[in-house]
Amino acid sequence: MRAERAPDLQSLPTEVLAKRCRAEAARVGDEESTAEADALELLRRALNEGDVAAWGAFAARYRGLVLSTVRRQPVFALVDEDENFWVDRTLERFWSAAGRHRLHRFPKLAAVLRYLRMCARSVLLDEVRARRPTQHVCLAASEEAGARVEYVESMVLGNVAAHELWRVILGELRSEPERLVARLSLVSGLSPRHIQARYPDRYADVGQVYRIKRNVVDRLRRSARVQSFLT
Numbered sequence: 001m002r003a004e005r006a007p008d009l010q011s012l013p014t015e016v017l018a019k020r021c022r023a024e025a026a027r028v029g030d031e032e033s034t035a036e037a038d039a040l041e042l043l044r045r046a047l048n049e050g051d052v053a054a055w056g057a058f059a060a061r062y063r064g065l066v067l068s069t070v071r072r073q074p075v076f077a078l079v080d081e082d083e084n085f086w087v088d089r090t091l092e093r094f095w096s097a098a099g100r101h102r103l104h105r106f107p108k109l110a111a112v113l114r115y116l117r118m119c120a121r122s123v124l125l126d127e128v129r130a131r132r133p134t135q136h137v138c139l140a141a142s143e144e145a146g147a148r149v150e151y152v153e154s155m156v157l158g159n160v161a162a163h164e165l166w167r168v169i170l171g172e173l174r175s176e177p178e179r180l181v182a183r184l185s186l187v188s189g190l191s192p193r194h195i196q197a198r199y200p201d202r203y204a205d206v207g208q209v210y211r212i213k214r215n216v217v218d219r220l221r222r223s224a225r226v227q228s229f230l231t
Contacts, residue, residue: 018057
């Protein structure tokens with residue numbers, strides 16, 4: 001009996017590719033689990049052919065990745081923007097950098113996702129800088145050199161901002177349970193349910209973690225020290 005031949009990806013309709021990506025993600029339960037060939041074909045159609053449906057499917061597939069990336073940054077809870085803002089701005093930056101006929105810069109899905117995360121962090125840092133004016137770094141005229149400078153700048157500013165901000169945050173927290181919730185939720189990106197499951201001896205139920213997190217975030221937003229960091 002002859003083995004069934006795998007379909008040529010370029011011959012598949014975009015909606016079929018999108019469905020395959022969703023099915024793979026649901027099967028594995030991982031936000032990065034999409035079959036590499038399917039995801040790259042969607043991106044190729046979006047970038048090289050201007051396929052709006054392919055771009056929409058790609059954006060929908062990695063919306064969660066963008067949000068999980070920005071939520072892990074210490075400054076996330078202090079910048080009051082909704083989820084669509086972060087997703088839209090990140091994808092705009094990614095599209096601008098990737099552009100038409102530049103898929104060769106991302107030969108592997110892992111490279112695509114690394115750059116998508118970098119774009120998400122850069123967008124968040126831009127918002128922090130907008131609220132706390134700093135000296136601008138002049139980027140090189142060359143696009144590729146500019147991308148390298150932007151990456152280094154983002155990493156350096158991110159580390160400095162995270163260190164300074166975290167020191168300020170710790171000064172506003174009143175107890176070890178607050179510090180633990182703040183670290184696990186604001187830095188590690190864990191949900192209250194995951195925090196309570198990890199430390200059942202410290203938090204009686206999920207509701208307690210939610211209350212602590214809400215109190216911490218509210219206090220940080222009202223804190224003159226924290227606001228001075230951002231302004």
